[in-house]
Amino acid sequence: MSVLLVEDDPSIALVITAALEDDGFTVTHCETLAQRDVLLRAREFSALVTDVMLPDGDGIESLAAVRLDQPDLPVVILSAQNTLDTAVRASDTGAFEYFPKPFDIDELVRTVRQAVGMRGMGNITPADEQLGGGMPLVGRSQAMQAVFRMISRVLRNDLTVLILGESGTGKELVAEAIHELGNRRSGPFVAVNTAAIPGELIESELFGHEKGAFTGAVARHIGKFEQAAGGTLFLDEIGDMPMQAQTRLLRALQSGTILRVGGREEVSLDVRIVAATNKDLKPRIAAGLFREDLYYRLNVVPIRMPPLRERPEDIEALARHFLNLAAGEGLPRRTLGTDAADLLSRQTWPGNVRELKNFVYRLALLARDTQIDNATVVDMIEAESGESGSHSDQPIDLDNAVRHWLDATVLAPGTIHAEAVAALERPLFAAVLRQTAGNQLRAANLLGINRNTLRKRLSDLEIDPDGFSMRS
Numbered sequence: 001m002s003v004l005l006v007e008d009d010p011s012i013a014l015v016i017t018a019a020l021e022d023d024g025f026t027v028t029h030c031e032t033l034a035q036r037d038v039l040l041r042a043r044e045f046s047a048l049v050t051d052v053m054l055p056d057g058d059g060i061e062s063l064a065a066v067r068l069d070q071p072d073l074p075v076v077i078l079s080a081q082n083t084l085d086t087a088v089r090a091s092d093t094g095a096f097e098y099f100p101k102p103f104d105i106d107e108l109v110r111t112v113r114q115a116v117g118m119r120g121m122g123n124i125t126p127a128d129e130q131l132g133g134g135m136p137l138v139g140r141s142q143a144m145q146a147v148f149r150m151i152s153r154v155l156r157n158d159l160t161v162l163i164l165g166e167s168g169t170g171k172e173l174v175a176e177a178i179h180e181l182g183n184r185r186s187g188p189f190v191a192v193n194t195a196a197i198p199g200e201l202i203e204s205e206l207f208g209h210e211k212g213a214f215t216g217a218v219a220r221h222i223g224k225f226e227q228a229a230g231g232t233l234f235l236d237e238i239g240d241m242p243m244q245a246q247t248r249l250l251r252a253l254q255s256g257t258i259l260r261v262g263g264r265e266e267v268s269l270d271v272r273i274v275a276a277t278n279k280d281l282k283p284r285i286a287a288g289l290f291r292e293d294l295y296y297r298l299n300v301v302p303i304r305m306p307p308l309r310e311r312p313e314d315i316e317a318l319a320r321h322f323l324n325l326a327a328g329e330g331l332p333r334r335t336l337g338t339d340a341a342d343l344l345s346r347q348t349w350p351g352n353v354r355e356l357k358n359f360v361y362r363l364a365l366l367a368r369d370t371q372i373d374n375a376t377v378v379d380m381i382e383a384e385s386g387e388s389g390s391h392s393d394q395p396i397d398l399d400n401a402v403r404h405w406l407d408a409t410v411l412a413p414g415t416i417h418a419e420a421v422a423a424l425e426r427p428l429f430a431a432v433l434r435q436t437a438g439n440q441l442r443a444a445n446l447l448g449i450n451r452n453t454l455r456k457r458l459s460d461l462e463i464d465p466d467g468f469s470m471r472s
Contacts, residue, residue, distance in 0.1 A: 001116055002026045006036045006050040019105045032056045046116045052079040063093045074115035082140045084148045088181050091152035100145040137173055138321045141311035150303045155182040162298045163276040165305030168354030171276040179232040187231025192224045195237035202245045204261050213262025225258050232272045239279035250294045283418035304462050308349045310430045316341040322360040331364040339374035426461055438465045
């Protein structure tokens with residue numbers, strides 16, 4: 001089995017070559033696209049592993065010519081440009097896999113072996129056109145790279161996606177990205193907050209109703225499912241949907257048809273479903289508040305949006321991004337000083353990206369100078385908190401923090417213990433996995449629990465330990 005490696009960084013090339021050769025591959029290394037093309041014409045390779053930014057061009061853009069000559073050659077793409085745009089471009093080429101740098105070398109070797117094993121099976125077909133920039137999601141953290149890779153994997157299919165994450169993490173942005181970058185982008189994107197619709201109206205809103213179906217139904221109403229025909233229906237806050245509506249939704253997903261309220265004729269569906277929730281659905285299932293069969297119907301491809309506290313390295317980039325957005329919306333154009341960026345990155349942001357965005361917009365509006373400095377950020381924090389230092393790096397009183405969370409969270413009967421434990425375990429496990437670089441055995445020892453117990457809890461909380469792995 002022979003692999004052609006196109007990588008202009010000698011140290012990275014050395015590590016990849018050694019790892020692949022240890023696994024039984026023969027590796028040929030080159031540093032440019034021109035050298036790559038000469039080698040591909042002269043020899044046959046089992047797989048191609050290529051960087052994107054090379055001395056003589058873009059490793060993704062140039063793959064079109066390679067595909068014409070060798071359509072079944074598996075390609076694995078490596079890139080330090082860790083954006084959603086890069087992940088999508090890699091997916092559009094029909095690449096077997098995309099790895100943002102730095103990456104896990106063992107995972108790369110496993111992937112190359114899988115790619116070679118699946119050669120000739122026609123597993124991926126390139127899209128007809130390249131998608132442009134303007135990506136709605138920002139982040140170079142490992143946690144966000146995992147999100148980008150999951151998004152890129154669902155763009156060329158209609159699998160149902162369930163987006164999980166706290167309020168303000170950007171779940172709707174993920175749903176919009178899946179729609180705008182996917183096969184259904186020419187159709188409508190219809191979003192509905194299932195928690196905001198009164199229980200007695202939700203079936204009518206989702207499925208529509210016929211004239212005379214109930215008092216006030218003076219004309220036929222087309223529901224959200226039919227409005228989204230040919231496109232994507234985004235069901236937000238699905239965990240708060242009334243039980244009766246859950247039953248109707250499950251039937252629609254199972255049958256591929258809906259029945260308008262008061263109607264007799266079934267309507268066939270042509271819609272992709274993307275759902276989202278900020279609730280842990282498993283305790284709600286145990287309490288009889290959410291249908292287990294609906295959960296499994298929705299949870300085909302789960303995508304977890306990490307809270308901002310799990311990706312503090314993204315805060316500076318997000319803040320600068322929001323300053324640019326604010327300027328584009330007519331607010332004064334501001335820049336962010338280094339000290340100010342550091343201070344923003346040390347805040348906890350319980351409201352996640354939404355809270356950060358609102359804070360940055362206020363900075364853009366109220367700052368006196370063109371460049372936002374540390375003092376301006378401190379003044380804004382103190383003005384909003386009503387007391388000096390409340391958002392500083394002072395130790396947090398955990399007892400008061402938990403009490404505040406319980407007071408501010410609407411908890412259903414029978415779920416309080418499970419949701420409270422999950423709320424504490426999620427940041428705890430994330431912190432320990434970061435400290436142990438994703439090593440579950442070390443993490444379990446640090447926590448003082450059994451490794452199998454940790455693995456089960458990570459699965460229950462849908463935390464991917466690979467997202468915390470030490471990268472090469």
